Amino acid sequence: MTFNRGVNIGERIAELAAEVKRLNDLYYGTGDSPLPDADYDALKDELAALVAEHPELEPADSPLGKVNAPAELTGPTVRHARPMLSLAKATDEEQIRTFCGRFGGQVFRVSEKLDGLSLSVVYVDGSLDYVATRGTGAVGELVTEKVRHVIPGLPVEIEVPGRVEVRGEAVMLRSVWAAYNEAHPDRTLTNPRSGAAGTLVLKDPVAAAKAERLLRFFAFGADRDGVALEVPAGFDPVAQYVCASVEEVLTAIDEIGGRRDGLDYDIDGAVVRLHEPAAFDAAGFNSAEPRGAIAFKYPPEEKLTKLLSVEWPVGKIGRVPPRARVEPVFVGGVTVENITLHNPRLIRERDLRIGDTVAVVRRGDVIPFAGRSLPERRDGSEVEIVPPAHCPSCGSELEVRGTGEERWCVNLQCPAQVTRRLMHWASRQAADMEGVGDVWIEKLAEDGVLKRRSDFYDLTAEQLLGYERMGEVSAKNMVDSIASSKGMGLRRALIGMAIPMASEGTAKRLCLAGYERIEDVAAATAEDLVAIRDIGPKAAASIVDFFARTDVKEEIARLRERGVNLDVLDEDRPLDAAAAHDSPLKGRSVVITGAFTDPRSGAKISRPDVTRLVEQAAATTASSVSANTDYLLAGENVGASKTGKADKLGVTVVRQDELWQWLAEAGVL
Template sequence: MKDELAALVSEHPELEPADSPLGKVNAPAELTGPTVRHARPMLSLAKATGEDQIRMFCERFGGQVFRVSEKLDGLSLSVVYVDGSLDYVATRGTGTVGELVTEKARHVIPGLPVRIDVPGRVEIRGEAVMLRSVWAAYNEAHPDRTLTNPRSGAAGTLVLKDPAAAAAANRLLRFFAFGADRDGAALELPAGFEPVAQYVCASVADVMEAIDEIGRRRDGLDYDIDGAVVRLHEPAAFDAAGFNSAEPRGAIAFKYPPEEKLTRLLSVEWPVGKIGRVPPRARVAPVFVGGVTVENITLHNPRLIRERDLRIGDTVAVVRRGDVIPFAGRSLPEERDGTEVEIVPPAHCPSCGSELQVRGTGEERWCLNLQCPAQATRRLMHWASRPAADMEGVGDVWIERLAEDGLLKRRSDFYDLTAEQLLGYERMGEVSARNMVDSIASSKRMGLRRALIGLAIPMASEGTAKRLCLAGYEHIEDIAAATVEDLVAIRDIGPKVAESIVAFFARPEVREEIALLRERGVDLDVLDEDRPVDAAVAGDSPLKGRSVVITGAFTDPRSGARISRPDVTRLVEQAAAVTASSVSATTDYLLAGENVGASKTGKADKLGVTIVRQDELWRWLAEAGVL
């Protein structure tokens, strides 16, 4: 889909959507811990799925030598030493700014050298992975809190608050190094680092043979790989190739076809979602595919079930790539013995018995009963989730149990739970009960934006919640009183979303729930970090109401230090601007710092978008009262 979008945008650049993923490093929107600016950007790689794309890449650099290495499926890290001593370890983060994880890495990567025998500033880049054997052993020892797959296990390990406990539980990682440099010049890997497996190739044929060889060895490895990286072997040639806004031009990643394994489709369930959608979910005989043992798969929707002629009892090919939910790519009718059963979508809700409505081209089933018990439980889970109230330690299993027993019926019931009530449950100790209650109490400081997310308003995304806060709404009651006309006046909120918001807050049970949350001390007012500057102050700012794209590196005029992209984003949003990830015909300003690539500025020139340099940006922000 991304390749298709790139082809369309190349023909019609003026139609590129504001939230386009093109030219964007695959990275979190914000970093939560202490950060450091990378000496060189840690970029994503362009993707190739066929030999033709690899051949075109190699022919672009005729006469050069290439290096082909495994593309490990873990967490990219930058490990920096100064005069032989470990200075810091950082994640890739946004690509230009990484999150510091030095102390965590010391605990959970036991082979990471603390000292190296090389002077100067040395940076080693590589990938931290969780071995499949470590992942399997950890899950066997901790059946109550298993890790989904080695990749998420690696990433999750380096965000834990207590890395010493993770190490004690043998939740350990292994670091493979891609390469090293000293003060910007390529360097041999220092002693103590394990290099990633690689092949040096002089021709396209050699490159393809190396890719095939890595693919053949893939299943026998003790760690996950999802492709092979082809790059220019000589560091000088690689640097000379340069990079665009998100990718180095001297490297490309070959992605292997998604892994596919055969198993038997045992049954189909129709769970009810938080807003009433009833999707088909199938149970299959356990099969190891894509790095995890799969027992549940999605069948997408009733139309695809019919078109693929899927039946209970069928032998099906289960496909999984990356973090995509496993699905049935096809069935094998030739394996049938006549006992297979047709999959019939339900006519009534499996939870409340209400008649289901059929919607859309996928013929999806929807339960419209707002009092449906299954929907209520899913809404409780969503309220407790990280983007909303972020009740750490309150898992879905406990929410389901408490809902079944009647202790949780609505969101406000969370704040009435006591440790004494929880202690009545098996496998719930005093420490766990107290931690759960404390976590719920801490979540009261959620604020307006998170509350809007947690309410799961149909058609209203997390971005909608953010835009409502930036539009100047201070209290949730103000949004509840807004009209459709009020809401469509906000940039990027259309009539259907506005109508859905108004209809949601018109429901008596929603207004009652807001009152109950208020009674229990839950903060439903806008927080400072989500609030724009006072409208009177920002009234004359050129940024007010404008769509902007931020690119390049910025220096804080107050301290002279580098300022991260998320911090710049927060500043311009506080000045009432609307940020987007890529330049399009609707962009008003391209806010450009230092080291800006030619792609975005060239596109801005082509579309007539005004380029604003950082000196002028700082002046605008100062005039708006933000700086």
Template sequence: MPFNRGVDVAKRINELTAEVTRLNDLYYGAGDSPLPDADYDALKDELAALVAEHPELEPAGSPLGKVNAPAELTGPTVRHARPMLSLAKATSEEQIRTFCERFGGQVFRVSEKLDGLSLSVVYADGTLDYVATRGTGAVGELVTAKVRHVIPGLPAEIDAPGRVEVRGEAVMLRSVWSAYNEAHPARTLTNPRSGAAGTLVLKDPEAAAKARRLLRFFAFGADRDGAAVEVPAGFETVAQFVCADAAEVIDAVHAIGARRDGLDYDIDGAVVRLHEPAAFDAAGFNSAEPRGAIAFKYPPEEKLTTLLSVEWPVGKIGRVPPRAKVAPVFVGGVTVENITLHNPRLIRERDLRIGDTVAVVRRGDVIPFAGRSLPERRDGTETEIVPPAHCPSCGSELEVRGTGEERWCLNLQCPAQATRRLMHWASRQAADMEGVGDTWIEKLAEDGVLRNRSDFYDLTAEQLLGYERMGEVSARNMVDSIAASKGLGLRRALIGLAIPMASEGTAKRLCLAGYESIEDVAAATAEDLVAIRDIGPKAAESIVAFFARPEVRRELAALRERGVHLDVLPEDRPVDAAAADDSPLKGASVVITGAFTDPRSGAKISRPDVTRLVEQAAATTASSVSANTDYLLTGDNVGAAKTGKAEKLGVAVVEQDRLWRWLTEAGVI
């Protein structure tokens, strides 16, 4: 709560001191982060502002001017050879310019500021000696045995004599965090940042490793016997830019921020520091911060707001998930008003209530969700969230399924399900009816004009002109868009059918496995499908059960009668192995980055389409560059992070002109 000038200043300073200290103890001591980062920063900023006005009121235990740390370290400790300090922060370009102007004529380095746990990794004559947390800045807690279990990629040996210290950040990848929470719904981790800190305070790291609660370590600096050196081979490093002046520094800060949503790990800012080690050391430091570095903080991805209401919409396959409205809040660069509450079990276990103060999380393109509530802020007016017993659309009794206690409507004739299925069929990843909006689908379904997917192809412009606010141009665009969608092919048809447990990847794998038509897939047995890579027994059984339904068979026949193409398209077929024999892509592991232009049409081509072409040429795609990567395939506007890592690991960088030649030689295009 912002400070009210009518409140006693000394009292407020003491309150803030106690709260910031408590939060430091929770995060750095117990791995728990009850407040979003932005709200923690706001409390500390308020305390700093009050103390600046009234320095005589600062208490002896003030957390200001110190490294963020727990009150005491509970495990074995070690004194750092050099203090591990916090960084001063900036939130505006002007603050960055001021910092750069302070060091006129110097070269700067800008790197990602990872949102994890700082570690010092020390080697003696090439062998790992110990790993320590930042701790108090001067003294760290030893966590060597723990990291051997939970950071499997940390090198046990390096090719360097003497005492080498590597500093960096231990993070939990977003994908690891999501997978862990999905597998442990009763013990979910609030966010990747807390997941990283909490993992290193666990008493049983071996159990954490077995549960796949693993971390990655990214190095940002190293020294040998006190002198700065390059980070040794074998370590992953953060993306870095070397800049000559403030303008280049600001461009680099924005470039890192632009890639933020596409990363598999959280960053909350960019670190700007003097590039030359001697200049950095000469700048010196104060009690808690080096003077030669500053951290630019991006807009927060987690903020507090009020949970206003909960709705239970019915999905295309009958799932009835909780969706909440919240008081508008700016988080992750956008204003959020609607969030997901995941499932009824998490609502119950997190004790979420209407009227609660909740932490809203938004990362990348992930649907914003409520990470947790703050019960201590309740005033007694909050109300319980009660899952429905009957379908909000058709009134059928809902079935409770799975560990998430999700509600499902089993009525295949449920109007809401039917409408959602129609919207999904018309969506871009399926039939791609660009001129058909969800509002019109809802209206036409409500009037009984659209009941099945095949009904789209019976619509006429004359029929649509009978509706208010439907003009001739809009009616013709809608009909033309529907007609153009008839050539969607097997892969996109499988996506559009919304088969339970069958993802877009499943549709692609069925095409690459050699299935020629929708009827071929419908005739497959569970045994046939399980034989395909990455299609498990449950997905196979779901596909077989879906196509066994008489109404599905009738709908496929109706689509065929209306000229809808349900056979595999050439671009979705498996590549001729003989044709690919001479292609460097055959059997290669590749990473794709940048923007691509189709050489056949000159139009932009999406990353998923490039991926599909490359996989047709018998390559395997991955999301990040590693020592196992054969090629980094690059389009336009490629950032320095992946190319720099490829260069460091000796991975060949292939520009799109050469890629198109390889795909042509392989017979893919």
């Protein structure tokens, strides 16, 4: 729907009210909405602002001041013992300070605001009685039988007598959402939130469960006969902080936001509420919101914009992916102007066109992408996106590969590939030539000065000073940066080689498997490589084929001649057998969470570096806590979610002081 900005205030209010109601009905009726949350919020905020200025023009059926709810509940219903209300929202620090200032001397609780579907789970004398959605706020729709199939982890029994109500959020994990979409490219889910809501709308929960369309329930509160109590054992708790001041509240909001990108579920904010139940109840309610709580919303991760054009750049290993320019839009905390469209098949199946209004998604450090388009906003000027048949750089005919119908340039001398490989070699994760920028690499490659990786090490300051805008200091910094990169070692060299299908993790595993020199890796057979954990047959074949190339063998020799270290560094070696025998980490499965401080320097140490240290000590790392986890290695600012799950599963939580002691005794530190 496109609004006419020339209408009068009364008509605009009526338009906005009708659109907000339409979007509510779509979301609660089908589990999906054509608009991202941020754009929906913008419509509702505009409506609220206009109504505040002109209250006499608010329609009788206005959606303001009401719980977001479907037009009607189609299934069996139940009246909630206490209303399930929406929360007022804040988007800046001052609004949080104002909220906390209303309750001087009170203690606050700050918790993750999960982006899912609110549920009420009720037990009577320890047995599950029913599960209901929020519904209208006063009346919920019963979904007990559906939940039994699609939320397999929900406790059927609890060890608490009386009538106990547990409230929380049903979410679809990001990993589940991604796996489902990969397995069902013909009916992908827009995002995890829509996946959660849509799953409980489905009429056949058994089919949903068979399709691995499963949800997980996180509890944020419980009461027995109206009196608050601790969330019973068996539930995944929402991570939360208890805060005595507004400064602690703001710190907790920042810490939750800082963990947001590393979670396997979506959160769109942090909930700040009065910690004491009596104080919360005493604060009272308005028609749709409790006065004792507010939701701080983080920058949106999905917003609408216009797709302006599509380019097909050539990557370092020959892949030619679609990259799109969009009208600048603020999403995920940054202004986005370029996005990925993934592959030609996705473009075709989602019917994306130049000129479309698209929902741009950005989560963490993931490259922003187009989640979907809005065909109803087309005006006929949109243009079909046609993949190229020939390489945009060298003109060679492109190959079509894989289920994504990706285009590949197979000409190894393609100029674009050469430049991309040079940039990759100089990047932080490879040679880490901090003083060498991509612009200069591109210029030197165009001039034929840089043709291969080893050419970096022949550059001189005098040579660089021949270029405009290159001063003596910049030239010296570039040459010094290149010289210092010679100590890169085997792991970084393998990353810098850009071997198809071999990730940074592959390079790490080859070092931990005992390979000492790059020539040793080059001599390995596919059978040798497949024997290493997490290296599959395709990756092994790709590594063997890569090192069999004459140009690669010649380049390794040239790098050696220029003094580049291509042997394993001590920091990347496995722990020696004697030390490993004494290490509590040897053969253990561990999960790493939180922020860590290097005991040697007092500086923050990255999660990848901690991972490399514990893997040197012969441990195996995993991303999530499970029954197979031996240790949860916990740094600072760890939420209650992972530690709570560890406690429930009997997993030992190891704090960083003890971890550093183990690593020191094992000789890793």
